[in-house]
Amino acid sequence: MSALPTRVPPEEIARQREFARRASELLRDRFGETPLAFVHSYGCQQNVADGERISGMLAEMGFGFTDEPEKADLILFNTCAVRGHAEDRVLGNVGALKGLKRARPGVILGLCGCMVQQESVADRIRQHFPFVDLLFGTHVIHCLPELLCRLLEGGKRVFERPDAAGVIAEGLPVRRDSVFKGWLPVMYGCNNFCTYCIVPYVRGRERSRDPGDVLREAREMVAAGFKDITLLGQNVNSYGRGADHGVDFAGLLRRVNDIEGDFRIRFMTSHPRDCTLDLLDAMRDCEKVCGHLHLPFQSGSDRVLKAMNRHYDRARYLELIAAARERMPGISLTSDVIVGFPGETREDFEQTLSLIREVKFTSLFTFIYSPREGTPAARMPDPVSHEEKTRWMAELLAAQEAVAAERTAATIGRTFRVLCEESHDDGTLFGRTDGNVGIVFDGGKEAVGQFLDVRVTDAKHWILTGEIVAPQTK
Ligand code: SAH
Ligand code: SF4
Ligand code: F3S
Numbered sequence: 001m002s003a004l005p006t007r008v009p010p011e012e013i014a015r016q017r018e019f020a021r022r023a024s025e026l027l028r029d030r031f032g033e034t035p036l037a038f039v040h041s042y043g044c045q046q047n048v049a050d051g052e053r054i055s056g057m058l059a060e061m062g063f064g065f066t067d068e069p070e071k072a073d074l075i076l077f078n079t080c081a082v083r084g085h086a087e088d089r090v091l092g093n094v095g096a097l098k099g100l101k102r103a104r105p106g107v108i109l110g111l112c113g114c115m116v117q118q119e120s121v122a123d124r125i126r127q128h129f130p131f132v133d134l135l136f137g138t139h140v141i142h143c144l145p146e147l148l149c150r151l152l153e154g155g156k157r158v159f160e161r162p163d164a165a166g167v168i169a170e171g172l173p174v175r176r177d178s179v180f181k182g183w184l185p186v187m188y189g190c191n192n193f194c195t196y197c198i199v200p201y202v203r204g205r206e207r208s209r210d211p212g213d214v215l216r217e218a219r220e221m222v223a224a225g226f227k228d229i230t231l232l233g234q235n236v237n238s239y240g241r242g243a244d245h246g247v248d249f250a251g252l253l254r255r256v257n258d259i260e261g262d263f264r265i266r267f268m269t270s271h272p273r274d275c276t277l278d279l280l281d282a283m284r285d286c287e288k289v290c291g292h293l294h295l296p297f298q299s300g301s302d303r304v305l306k307a308m309n310r311h312y313d314r315a316r317y318l319e320l321i322a323a324a325r326e327r328m329p330g331i332s333l334t335s336d337v338i339v340g341f342p343g344e345t346r347e348d349f350e351q352t353l354s355l356i357r358e359v360k361f362t363s364l365f366t367f368i369y370s371p372r373e374g375t376p377a378a379r380m381p382d383p384v385s386h387e388e389k390t391r392w393m394a395e396l397l398a399a400q401e402a403v404a405a406e407r408t409a410a411t412i413g414r415t416f417r418v419l420c421e422e423s424h425d426d427g428t429l430f431g432r433t434d435g436n437v438g439i440v441f442d443g444g445k446e447a448v449g450q451f452l453d454v455r456v457t458d459a460k461h462w463i464l465t466g467e468i469v470a471p472q473t474k
Helices: 010-031 045-060 084-095 098-103 119-128 141-154 199-203 211-223 249-257 277-285 302-307 314-327 346-359 386-409
Strands: 036-041 074-079 108-113 134-136 158-160 181-185 228-232 264-268 292-294 332-339 363-368 415-423 428-432 438-442 451-460 463-470
Touching (some): 036 045, 045 074, 045 141, 045 181, 045 228, 084 108, 108 141, 119 134, 141 158, 211 228, 211 249, 249 264, 277 314, 302 346, 332 346, 332 386, 346 386, 363 386, 386 451, 415 438, 415 463
Parallel strands (some): 036 074, 074 108, 108 134, 181 228, 228 264, 292 332, 332 363, 438 463
Antiparallel strands (some): 415 428, 415 451, 451 463
């Protein structure tokens, strides 16, 4: 596999645009003036960001979009492989489309994303889901116009999932799901090979976009009115590693912060191994960067961390938390944690419990370990029963709930700058503070997409209730 980042040559992107033109004619012949697409992305924000590029290409091919698969001419699931549950959901949903395909054989059913990048899964789909017409992996997203032409002209199923180190495709059209909150990928892939994780196998090697490309896209988003921009990567802290432009993630953050406009910057995910003091300094210095750090610790036990191949220990993690709080006393900390890694003992688990009590995270994403075929952890002895792991999980959630209740209660009476994200039929609005805490308050739907000052009046677990104190602040 190539060690160099592979940028798709502009000529190839131009060639795909030609295919898009051809596809739009073929689609019009088959489905009429405006064919409809249903695109659903599972999994993490990286997948959602890919889905927005896929939708961008589909829009260029003349597709309109629908939320109802029954009405769609193309149904595409952009899949996730991170846990068994994610895969089961996709397979269940694909299986449910069998009847629809029988009733309307012309509809195109497609699968893409991380799950189908795995050879064993692609083989299974080929054999057991004969009604799936199109399958493509994570490294050929930019070839969608060509793949659709091949399907429409050839009539045969098209399966394309080359094993590759991965590419960077610039210049693809993007159709974003929101007009004010947007994802901005800065790097792709992962080199960490945590022993439980499938991501490096399905997303290829770590590769960073050029800072010029990232900044151009960020400027376009700000000019289009985006208020909340999240810089994305499986391990954003290693942004720029191996490249010759000399911009690391802290440097990139400072440059995005220099773009003029009233917007917020978030980023995820940070790996504790590569989280530098420079990055924490940049967060402190950059007024647009939110006071929120998502720093997955996965386990509080050094023994388990070593078996996970995480390259830090509990003490190092706590040092980073202290360094972050020293620079930004009000910082909101969130994390991911895995319960029941193979060989994890009750004692190990208690170390995890004590870590969450010590750090007092704002919120946690909690997962029971799920074996992933082909990863080292899937071959490790795993004596603890699923029932026992489920009990540990319940204990962990109860401990976190107590921490969160204490934290949120302490915010009653305080006023936060909130970006309003949704309006509901009962006249309430939902927004997020700079620390990414959800808050519900009364107000009209014209507030959606705006910053508001909201005072917290009540708090329950991790959701706050509040009232608007001022329509908008700078
Ligand atoms: N790159 C990010 C997260 C990627 S996946 C990081 O390193 O933090 C998101 C989360 O899913 C991980 O942080 C981990 O907590 C969880 N996860 C990944 N593989 C898993 C598995 N096999 N079983 C259970 N949880 C898993
Ligand atoms: Fe998976 Fe670890 Fe890479 Fe995150 S850093 S994507 S958990 S291998
Ligand atoms: Fe899932 Fe792929 Fe993201 S496996 S979590 S969609 S990188």
